[in-house]
Amino acid sequence: MEAYEILKDLAIILFFAKMFAVVAKHFKAPQVVGEIIAGLILGPCVLGIIQQTDFITEMAEIGVILLMFSAGLDTDLKELIKTGPIAFLIACFGVFVPLISGAVLYMAFYGFAPWGSEEFYKAVFTGTIMTATSVSITVASLQEMGKIKSKVGTTIVSAAIIDDVIGIIVLTFVIGFKDPESRPMLVLGKTVVFFILAIIGGFIVFKLFSILDKRYPHTRRIPIVSLAFCFTLSYVAEKYFGIADITGAYIAGIVLCNLSDNEYIERKMDVSSYMIFAPIFFASIGLKTSFDTMNGHFFIFCICFVIAALMAKIVGCGLISRACRYNWADSLKIGVGMMTRGEVALIISQKGLSAGLISADYFTAVILLILVSSIATPLILKLLYSKDSKNLESAGA
Amino acid sequence: MEAYEILKDLAIILFFAKMFAVVAKHFKAPQVVGEIIAGLILGPCVLGIIQQTDFITEMAEIGVILLMFSAGLDTDLKELIKTGPIAFLIACFGVFVPLISGAVLYMAFYGFAPWGSEEFYKAVFTGTIMTATSVSITVASLQEMGKIKSKVGTTIVSAAIIDDVIGIIVLTFVIGFKDPESRPMLVLGKTVVFFILAIIGGFIVFKLFSILDKRYPHTRRIPIVSLAFCFTLSYVAEKYFGIADITGAYIAGIVLCNLSDNEYIERKMDVSSYMIFAPIFFASIGLKTSFDTMNGHFFIFCICFVIAALMAKIVGCGLISRACRYNWADSLKIGVGMMTRGEVALIISQKGLSAGLISADYFTAVILLILVSSIATPLILKLLYSKDSKNLESAGA
Numbered sequence: 001m002e003a004y005e006i007l008k009d010l011a012i013i014l015f016f017a018k019m020f021a022v023v024a025k026h027f028k029a030p031q032v033v034g035e036i037i038a039g040l041i042l043g044p045c046v047l048g049i050i051q052q053t054d055f056i057t058e059m060a061e062i063g064v065i066l067l068m069f070s071a072g073l074d075t076d077l078k079e080l081i082k083t084g085p086i087a088f089l090i091a092c093f094g095v096f097v098p099l100i101s102g103a104v105l106y107m108a109f110y111g112f113a114p115w116g117s118e119e120f121y122k123a124v125f126t127g128t129i130m131t132a133t134s135v136s137i138t139v140a141s142l143q144e145m146g147k148i149k150s151k152v153g154t155t156i157v158s159a160a161i162i163d164d165v166i167g168i169i170v171l172t173f174v175i176g177f178k179d180p181e182s183r184p185m186l187v188l189g190k191t192v193v194f195f196i197l198a199i200i201g202g203f204i205v206f207k208l209f210s211i212l213d214k215r216y217p218h219t220r221r222i223p224i225v226s227l228a229f230c231f232t233l234s235y236v237a238e239k240y241f242g243i244a245d246i247t248g249a250y251i252a253g254i255v256l257c258n259l260s261d262n263e264y265i266e267r268k269m270d271v272s273s274y275m276i277f278a279p280i281f282f283a284s285i286g287l288k289t290s291f292d293t294m295n296g297h298f299f300i301f302c303i304c305f306v307i308a309a310l311m312a313k314i315v316g317c318g319l320i321s322r323a324c325r326y327n328w329a330d331s332l333k334i335g336v337g338m339m340t341r342g343e344v345a346l347i348i349s350q351k352g353l354s355a356g357l358i359s360a361d362y363f364t365a366v367i368l369l370i371l372v373s374s375i376a377t378p379l380i381l382k383l384l385y386s387k388d389s390k391n392l393e394s395a396g397a
Numbered sequence: 398m399e400a401y402e403i404l405k406d407l408a409i410i411l412f413f414a415k416m417f418a419v420v421a422k423h424f425k426a427p428q429v430v431g432e433i434i435a436g437l438i439l440g441p442c443v444l445g446i447i448q449q450t451d452f453i454t455e456m457a458e459i460g461v462i463l464l465m466f467s468a469g470l471d472t473d474l475k476e477l478i479k480t481g482p483i484a485f486l487i488a489c490f491g492v493f494v495p496l497i498s499g500a501v502l503y504m505a506f507y508g509f510a511p512w513g514s515e516e517f518y519k520a521v522f523t524g525t526i527m528t529a530t531s532v533s534i535t536v537a538s539l540q541e542m543g544k545i546k547s548k549v550g551t552t553i554v555s556a557a558i559i560d561d562v563i564g565i566i567v568l569t570f571v572i573g574f575k576d577p578e579s580r581p582m583l584v585l586g587k588t589v590v591f592f593i594l595a596i597i598g599g600f601i602v603f604k605l606f607s608i609l610d611k612r613y614p615h616t617r618r619i620p621i622v623s624l625a626f627c628f629t630l631s632y633v634a635e636k637y638f639g640i641a642d643i644t645g646a647y648i649a650g651i652v653l654c655n656l657s658d659n660e661y662i663e664r665k666m667d668v669s670s671y672m673i674f675a676p677i678f679f680a681s682i683g684l685k686t687s688f689d690t691m692n693g694h695f696f697i698f699c700i701c702f703v704i705a706a707l708m709a710k711i712v713g714c715g716l717i718s719r720a721c722r723y724n725w726a727d728s729l730k731i732g733v734g735m736m737t738r739g740e741v742a743l744i745i746s747q748k749g750l751s752a753g754l755i756s757a758d759y760f761t762a763v764i765l766l767i768l769v770s771s772i773a774t775p776l777i778l779k780l781l782y783s784k785d786s787k788n789l790e791s792a793g794a
Binding site: 002003004005006007008010011012014015018022054055057058060061062065220221223224225227228229231232234235238239245268269271272274275276279 | 399400401402403404405407408409411412415419451452454455457458459462617618620621622624625626628629631632635636642665666668669671672673676
């Protein structure tokens with residue numbers, strides 16, 4: 001393929017993603033929903049104009065990393081430390097309630113499986129797929145509404161990050177029972193080492209950046225070197241510690257969030273993001289969707305799978321939030337904010353497929369879950385927040 | 398390859414490109430020179446840390462397109478129309494003087510070849526490789542010095558664009574004499590049709606954008622849709638008319654250069670460009686360089702090839718500029734500004750290789766030419782401009 005061939009795809013994706021975003025905005029829906037639907041229509045599901053190429057996958061990867069980096073930069077560190085323990089609790093419930101729901105759902109469809117049997121692991125694995133929240137869509141919606149720095153926003157983002165990490169550990173344990181090659185304790189150890197190194201290394205990097213920032217404030221080198229740091233941490237996290245690259249990007253953002261040029265970096269990052277990368281990322285979610293292997297019985301399973309996965313997060317995260325003294329409205333927001341799933345669910349499914357725990361059909365269910373949650377979450381979040389401001393207005397009047 | 402693997406390359410390229418750019422700036426050299434040298438050091442020529450992957454090629458392609466789009470947006474349309482005929486003349490001399498120089502050089506090395514012989518076409522083809530100016534490096538240097546809107550700046554950019562088009566036509570004619578499949582008149586016709594369509598279509602697009610711009614000034618949709626338009630025109634130019642995509646991008650910029658939100662678009666474009674794409678483009682020039690096939694006799698040929706190619710542009714474009722009443726200093730600037738070569742020279746070589754007119758060794762000579770001209774042009778241009786301002790200062794004193 002000649003290099004210029006990518007230009008056609010880029011032009012089509014950018015144009016339609018923006019047009020659908022504008023339409024979404026017109027109907028008071030979040031713009032990301034428009035961009036995902038644009039991808040759905042351009043992709044194999046409807047028109048089939050755009051194929052998911054390596055290039056689009058890579059651009060989308062940069063898109064989601066920029067998004068998480070920006071969320072990290074936008075973090076209020078004090079708020080994060082304050083909400084940290086609660087976020088950890090929410091993350092735990094956000095993993096275990098879906099894990100159990102998925103296992104129960106599997107048994108409801110395919111019969112009860114006794115502890116330790118082959119079928120039992122399949123049931124547990126169905127639950128494992130449901131565990132990992134993908135926070136990018138929620139982050140984008142919260143940014144759009146200007147709520148990312150709020151207490152609820154910080155709680156959701158940090159809980160989702162922790163949830164991802166717990167999800168990966170659970171995955172390794174589940175696979176570990178079937179596959180003697182995988183070493184769960186090693187994974188656990190690596191994760192702990194990563195976070196310790198991130199805290200120590202992050203402190204050193206922050207000091208170095210502070211010096212750079214003081215000597216050359218508002219120069220291009222600051223955001224460019226920051227971006228290089230973000231890419232490095234993302235890469236190292238994924239490659240050497242088995243932790244999602246987006247988690248690395250978020251931590252890179254947190255490391256730099258107290259820099260005095262923080263807002264300058266974020267502004268530059270945001271322009272790069274919304275001009276090219278973010279629309280490609282959101283559209284690529286729609287592009288991935290295809291329902292070729294759907295049939296009657298499996299269709300019902302898919303629907304139940306999606307409902308169970310969404311409800312498990314809302315109930316699990318919502319109830320524990322309420323128990324942690326958030327009010328009902330905020331608890332619901334946290335539950336809804338945690339329900340989005342993304343590429344991590346696909347990666348987990350991939351691992352389950354190669355371990356022989358699930359069949360390829362499952363991908364359809366997972367993709368449906370990603371699609372539904374990606375579209376529903378921003379819509380519901382916006383609804384919940386607009387309800388809030390109405391209540392506030394009537395209280396004020 | 399996993400998608401996250403690209404992050405390592407990105408981080409390394411961004412970091413070192415920026416560091417070398419800062420060092421270059423410290424020594425009062427243009428920053429692009431630093432970025433090219435960073436690529437040279439990271440690439441197979443020195444350290445061999447970074448390989449030229451598809452992804453980097455594609456990112457670099459977007460980089461050069463953003464650069465040319467931005468140059469187009471920065472055009473003073475009145476100045477362009479005024480300098481148009483002179484630019485055309487300069488372009489003609491900028492093609493034919495190198496064409497003859499290359500042929501003469503070939504004969505000097507490999508013996509005289511009578512008109513119409515196999516060797517004769519090889520000689521002419523050597524000249525053809527030397528014809529196409531690649532204006533991107535010059536554009537970047539002029540932008541860095543704030544001289545792109547000047548009379549000399551406009552002349553160079555428009556001459557280089559026309560020169561590219563003439564170069565492609567010459568290529569088709571030269572190949573056409575050997576290969577009955579290629580139809581030179583068709584290429585000529587297509588080129589004419591492209592420019593007519595670009596003028597008519599450009600006018601319509603400008604009117605549509607003016608309406609959009611008036612209704613929604615300073616909204617993100619303006620730069621995003623502009624970018625989609627730029628990608629579309631680049632793609633259509635290359636795919637359907639055989640005209641370089643960067644020429645399409647430049648014309649897209651010219652179409653929108655009188656928009657009232659012009660500067661807003663350019664600002665957004667520039668951030669996306671300098672944050673990620675442009676450093677990758679400049680570094681990729683260095684990354685491509687490798688001197689594996691070099692030997693004694695051919696080394697001397699390479700050196701002479703580079704010198705002939707550079708001098709031919711300076712002499713050809715410089716003298717005709719002087720004849721068109723530019724003063725000596727400006728004529729020299731135009732000559733130097735026209736001497737950069739880029740990927741078009743490689744593309745032409747590729748065509749010559751498949752037509753059996755040159756051997757693969759030639760690539761080394763062409764790459765050396767690209768490298769030397771990419772580094773020398775910005776340095777000499779900066780020197781010439783700084784001399785100017787010194788003269789101005791002493792005249793003022």
